[in-house]
Amino acid sequence: MLIVADNLQAARPDIYKAIEGFDAKPIQELVVRCLRAGIDAIDINPGPLKHDAEKRMAFLVETVQEVTGKTLFLDTTNPVALEAGLKAAKNPVVINGFSLEPKKIEHILPLAGKFGTEIVGYLLLPNGHVPPGYEERLNVAIELYTVFQRSGLPPEKLIIDPIVVPALWEDGLAQNQAVLSVIQTLPDVLGRHVRTMVGLSNLTTGKAPLEKKRVLEMAYLPMLAYSGVSAILLNAFRLDTVRIARSCEVLLSSKVFTWQEIP
Amino acid sequence: MLIVADNLQAARPDIYKAIEGFDAKPIQELVVRCLRAGIDAIDINPGPLKHDAEKRMAFLVETVQEVTGKTLFLDTTNPVALEAGLKAAKNPVVINGFSLEPKKIEHILPLAGKFGTEIVGYLLLPNGHVPPGYEERLNVAIELYTVFQRSGLPPEKLIIDPIVVPALWEDGLAQNQAVLSVIQTLPDVLGRHVRTMVGLSNLTTGKAPLEKKRVLEMAYLPMLAYSGVSAILLNAFRLDTVRIARSCEVLLSSKVFTWQEIP
Numbered sequence: 271m272l273i274v275a276d277n278l279q280a281a282r283p284d285i286y287k288a289i290e291g292f293d294a295k296p297i298q299e300l301v302v303r304c305l306r307a308g309i310d311a312i313d314i315n316p317g318p319l320k321h322d323a324e325k326r327m328a329f330l331v332e333t334v335q336e337v338t339g340k341t342l343f344l345d346t347t348n349p350v351a352l353e354a355g356l357k358a359a360k361n362p363v364v365i366n367g368f369s370l371e372p373k374k375i376e377h378i379l380p381l382a383g384k385f386g387t388e389i390v391g392y393l394l395l396p397n398g399h400v401p402p403g404y405e406e407r408l409n410v411a412i413e414l415y416t417v418f419q420r421s422g423l424p425p426e427k428l429i430i431d432p433i434v435v436p437a438l439w440e441d442g443l444a445q446n447q448a449v450l451s452v453i454q455t456l457p458d459v460l461g462r463h464v465r466t467m468v469g470l471s472n473l474t475t476g477k478a479p480l481e482k483k484r485v486l487e488m489a490y491l492p493m494l495a496y497s498g499v500s501a502i503l504l505n506a507f508r509l510d511t512v513r514i515a516r517s518c519e520v521l522l523s524s525k526v527f528t529w530q531e532i533p
Numbered sequence: 534m535l536i537v538a539d540n541l542q543a544a545r546p547d548i549y550k551a552i553e554g555f556d557a558k559p560i561q562e563l564v565v566r567c568l569r570a571g572i573d574a575i576d577i578n579p580g581p582l583k584h585d586a587e588k589r590m591a592f593l594v595e596t597v598q599e600v601t602g603k604t605l606f607l608d609t610t611n612p613v614a615l616e617a618g619l620k621a622a623k624n625p626v627v628i629n630g631f632s633l634e635p636k637k638i639e640h641i642l643p644l645a646g647k648f649g650t651e652i653v654g655y656l657l658l659p660n661g662h663v664p665p666g667y668e669e670r671l672n673v674a675i676e677l678y679t680v681f682q683r684s685g686l687p688p689e690k691l692i693i694d695p696i697v698v699p700a701l702w703e704d705g706l707a708q709n710q711a712v713l714s715v716i717q718t719l720p721d722v723l724g725r726h727v728r729t730m731v732g733l734s735n736l737t738t739g740k741a742p743l744e745k746k747r748v749l750e751m752a753y754l755p756m757l758a759y760s761g762v763s764a765i766l767l768n769a770f771r772l773d774t775v776r777i778a779r780s781c782e783v784l785l786s787s788k789v790f791t792w793q794e795i796p
Contacts, residue, residue, distance in 0.1 A: 437790040447785065450759065482795040485773070489780035492755035496713065510748070517752035522710065527700040532745040 280317030311341035324354035465500035543580030574604035587617035728763035
């Protein structure tokens with residue numbers, strides 16, 4: 271299970287400021303902190319990037335690469351910034367991501383072919399909304415997979431994200447139960463194994479005590495792992511969540527157990 | 534999901550001493566501490582009870598009942614002590630438990646009928662050994678269920694324990710993966726829903742840092758919950774484990790989520 275840190279995002283004021291001022295230090299400090307937590311990859315989410323998008327995205331990728339050789343997830347809806355990031359990338363890279371929204375199919379998906387990278391496909395409706403339940407997500411998955419294959423890319427380059435929603439949504443619990451079922455049944459539905467990824471932090475979106483967010487994440491994560499999810503995008507600063515993720519891997523492995531594997 | 538505290542056991546030196554000396558105070562203090570952690574039931578494990586077994590078991594049951602009206606699991610292999618405990622019980626009570634071992638079928642199982650109580654049935658071989666894998670556990674389940682039905686008790690009185698084993702066993706991880714599958718498939722195999730229970734503390738048996746035990750438990754528990762386990766016997770002093778258990782219930786419920794439900 272690939273653990274991807276979601277911490278490097280312009281939604282954080284310190285990171286926003288660092289991107290604005292081309293200031294590498296706060297970015298690299300954050301990345302190093304994520305690395306110490308034991309993550310496998312880092313998501314780079316620069317926000318809308320209204321000006322100098324190419325320059326700023328390239329700066330971000332280069333800045334992160336100076337401190338790690340781990341996989342980068344380029345998490346932007348701006349195709350110009352994305353392409354600049356892909357050009358700057360020396361590390362393994364994943365486009366995060368496309369969906370059935372026409373502009374994503376038109377402008378984002380082709381970049382995966384052009385740069386030969388992996389790409390995350392969100393199970394969202396063509397209008398960008400979240401499908402209401404299990405069946406609808408599977409229908410979107412079939413359509414997304416068809417669109418993906420039509421682009422000529424091999425299936426192993428696709429990572430499907432079935433969209434964890436905030437628990438606080440009126441049907442949040444039912445939707446996140448559907449996510450687990452989708453992860454479990456997707457190989458049967460698509461007739462082959464396709465990797466999956468979820469954004470765990472979505473679960474606890476909204477105002478709540480940090481301690482409760484932490485507990486809810488730790489309860490849901492092993493269910494995702496047991497369902498067979500391939501990658502989890504999470505807040506690496508919640509160290510117990512990362513430790514639980516690693517412990518899940520061990521519990522579901524075919525190894526002989528030793529305590530040394532538990533962080 | 535019923536949360537059952539496993540803390541009241543004679544393996545603890547203070548509890549052993551309290552049982553020896555008919556000293557209610559340490560026992561009640563321990564029970565109150567478990568209650569504060571938010572448990573639903575308490576397991577009473579008095580150890581072998583070599584002398585005055587009846588008197589000591591009755592003392593234990595009465596002592597616990599003075600501080601709680603919650604369900605008691607009477608956890609002894611001594612049928613004489615067990616019967617004394619059942620006689621003393623005013624709270625709801627569960628016998629914990631029987632298996633295919635001939636002496637258990639002969640001496641323990643009939644007490645469930647005599648006192649009209651629920652009973653835990655362990656998926657152990659007739660020689661008391663743990664079945665090596667998934668298939669063997671299912672075969673034992675079918676035999677145990679047959680024996681149970683032959684005793685004339687209604688199926689809703691049975692709680693099946695598929696036996697979590699120490700992760701440290703050579704095949705510990707595979708066995709505990711089999712436990713998850715058994716819990717999931719048991720309704721299909723038996724042709725009806727039968728409740729299940731596991732002893733979570735078994736997973737981390739052996740010498741290891743407490744923090745690692747805690748993390749491993751927290752990673753495995755949600756997998757049990759997602760598989761559909763009905764009850765978990767656990768160390769209630771590990772407060773995060775109890776909180777994770779409660780959060781799992783919420784995540785798997787059909788409620789509308791509120792943060793108030795997360796402890």
